[in-house]
Amino acid sequence: MSTPVEQLFPDARDAKSALAGFLLMSGHWELSHQLSQDIPSREGSYWHAIAHRLEPDSWNAGYWFKRVGQHPTFGALRVQAAAHLSDAAPDWRLKDVWDPHLFIAWCDEARLSLCEKRTIARQIQRAECTLLLSWCAVKRKDL
Secondary structure (H helix, E strand, O other), rough: OOOOHHOOOOEEEHHHHHHHHHHHOOOOOOHHHHHHHOOOOHHHHHHHHHHHOOOOHHHHHHHHHHHHHOOHHHHHHHHHHHHOOOOOOOOOOOOOOOOOHHHHHHHHHOOOOOOHHHHHHHHHHHHHHHHHHHHHHOOOOOO
């Protein structure tokens, strides 16, 4: 018998992480944070890191991103981030691979700067959350 979370995300790669992401993206920071901090997967750590970046608690976000390590969504995220960068943030340069710690720094800067950088950071963050939610909620592949 499946749990309610598994019923929401049938055959998901990580149903609890999908729920944590859905809650975070729906504006339920506290519920998402409570759930994600108890998920031992790298996806749980990833949602936990995003929650702390939003808080903002950059040090804590960085700690949780270290626990994530490299994630399969990073390649697509780097591509999408590149598409959002513009002349409004000429000093924001991507590395060869996605660096979540660099993005934490950009988010910190965006909070204190022009509207354009805040807009870019939000667009990248939306892409990141969408990619991660899709990763968590997608049906598992048979091995």
